[in-house]
Amino acid sequence: FTVDKKAPVVEILSPNLSRSQSGDFTMRGSAVDTPSGVKSIKYIAGKQNSGDITVKPAETSSAWKPLDLSGDSWDIPFTGTDNITQKAKAQALGKKVEGLAAGVELYDIPVFFLVEDKAGESTQKGNTAIITKTIRVDPNGDIPEVTVLSPDANQVLGGTIRISGTVSVPNPAAGTVGSVWIQITDKKDGSGNPDFNQNATFDTINWCPSPDGKQLTSYSAGNPYWSVEINGNKEFEPSTGTRRTIWFRLRGKNDKLTPEPGQWTEPVEIVVDKAAPTITGMKVATEAKIGTAIPSGFDAENQDYVSNMWIKGDNLYLCADLAHNAGIEQIDISGSYFGASTITLKDDSQITGSNINGSGKAWFTQSSVPSITTAKNYKMRIPLKTTTNPGSNNGFTVNVTIKAKKQGEIDGLTAQASFSLKYDNSTPTAVFGTKIASSGTIQVSETSFTDPALIGKTNINTSTKFFCFRRGYCNYRIRQKYRQGYACLRSGTSHKGLSYLQPYRIFAAGWQRQGWRIRSSL
Secondary structure: OOOOOOOOEEEEEEOOOOOOEOOOEEEEEEEEOOOOOEEEEEEEEOOOOOOOOOOOOOOOOOOOEEOOOEOOEEEEEEOHHHOOOOHHHHHHHOEEOOOOOOOOOOEEEEEEEEEEEOOOOOOOOOOEEEEEEEEEEOOOOOOOEEEEEEOOOOOEEOOOEEEEEEEEOOOHHHOOEEEEEEEEEOOEOOOOOEOOOOOOEEOOEEOOOOOOOEEOOOOOOOOOEEEEEEOOOOOOOOOOOOEEEEEEEEEEEEOOOOOOEOOOOOOEEEEEEOOOOEEEEEEEEEHHHOOOOOOOOOOOOEEEOOOOEEEOOOOEEEEEEEEOOOOEEEEEEEOHHHOOOOEEEEHHHHHHHOOHHHOOOOOEEEEOOOOOOOOOEEEEEEEEOOOOOOOEOOEEEEEEEEEEOOEOOEOOOEEEEEEEEEEOOOOOOOOOOOOOOOOOOOOOOOOEEEEHHHOOOOOOOOOOEEEEEEEOOOOEEEEEEOOOOEEEEEEOOOOOOOOOEEEEEEEOOOHHHHOEEEEEOO
C-alpha cells in the first residue's frame, strides 16, 4: 500500500503574479494531490497581522471561504464589490511596497489557501497545509508592465539578436507608457545570480547603468510593442572561446512629469555563441522590393520586421538571411500561420525545391552569404497571405529554426527566431458622438499657443474629457498631462507623406479660464 503524507499543491494559472493587477480580475488555479486526491480548498484574501503580511490564519478561523472544484480547477472573482485593487481595500488587505519612487503606490496582498487531501478515513482529517500566494496591485493603474516575448530563456543564439515584447499600463485612462529601459550583464553576484548593480560594458557601450538601465531609443511613447537588436557588430561575442552567457531584464516608465518606473522583468538568460548559425536581415516586403534596401523613410512595401507589426492583403513576404560558415542543412517552420503542422526541410534539394503549402514559389533560395565559403546558405521569403484569415484574432506566428551542418565530431548548432504579425483587411468606419466645442484649425508656430474659442464655454467643466488630434505630416505628438489643464508637444515618429489623425484624451481642468493652452516639452 501507499502512504500519503503530503498535502495538496496549489498552482496559480492566472493572473501572472509577477505583474501588477489593476481593476477587476479573476484569479484562477488548480489544486492537485497525488495519490489521494483533493478533499477541499478554502481561501482568505488579506493580511492577518497589521505589520506582517506573511502571518498565516489559523486552520480553525471562521474567515475561510470554500472554493468549488471543477476537476482540479478553481477560480476567485475579484470583481465588483470584491475588487481588491481599489486603494482603500489595498491598504486594508495588504502592505505598501517600500523603496519605490515618489508618487508610486503598489501594494502586496496575501491570499491564503487551506487545502486538505483524502488520505484520512471518512472520520479522520487528511493531510492539510496553508499555502500563501501574493498579489501585487496598482490602485492607480498607471505603472507600466513589460512582457518579454522573445527570445526564450536558455536559447543559444548568434549574429544579430532581436529582443522584443509588449508594454502597457493596467488602466489606459490613467496614463501611458513613456519609455522602456533595459539592462544587460554577464556578471554574477556572490550567490551566482546575475548582478545588475554594476556596469557591464560591451564594446564601448555600458548596457547596465544603475539604477535605470539603458533607454530603448527605438521605442515610441504609447506604443504597446518594443524591440531592440543587439550583437549586430558582434559586441556580445566573447574575446576568448565561442560562448558568453548574458542576462537581460526590462522595465517601463510612465509619461508623468516625473516618470514613475514599473518593476523589472525576471532576468532572461541566453547564450551568445559566435559559432551558432544566424538569422538576420528580417524584414517585410513586396516581391518587387525583396532585394531592395529598406529606405530611410517609411515604406509599407519594404520595412523592418517589428514584433506584432500590422500588415494587410496578400502581397507581402517575410524575409531573412539564414547563414553559417559550414552551411545550413535543415530548416524547420512552424507556428499558427501553418496550423498545427511543422514543416521540416532537409538538405538543399528539399529546402529550395519544395512547393510549400501549394504556394507555387520557392520559400528559400541559395545565398552567397558568407561569401568566403562554398557553404549553402539561404534567403527566406515566406508569402504572407492574410485574406484567408490565418491564425486567430487577426494575428499569427511564424517560427523558424535552422541547423548548421555538422563539423567534424561536433553536431550542428541551431538558431531560432519567432515572428508575430497582426493583420487588418477591413474598411475603416467612423462613429460620431455629441459635439461640445471645437476650435477649428490652429497653426502651431511657437512653443505654445492659446485658443480663445474655448474660453468661457459653459458646457465645459472639470469632468469633461477632450480629444485633440494631430496630422501625420506633423513631426510632433501631443502628450497628455493630467490635472495641469494642458497638453505637451513632444517629438514623435510620424512619417512624412502619411495623413492620419491620432486622438489624445486630456482633462478640461483650467480650460474655462485659459482656453486650450498647449505647451512644448522639447
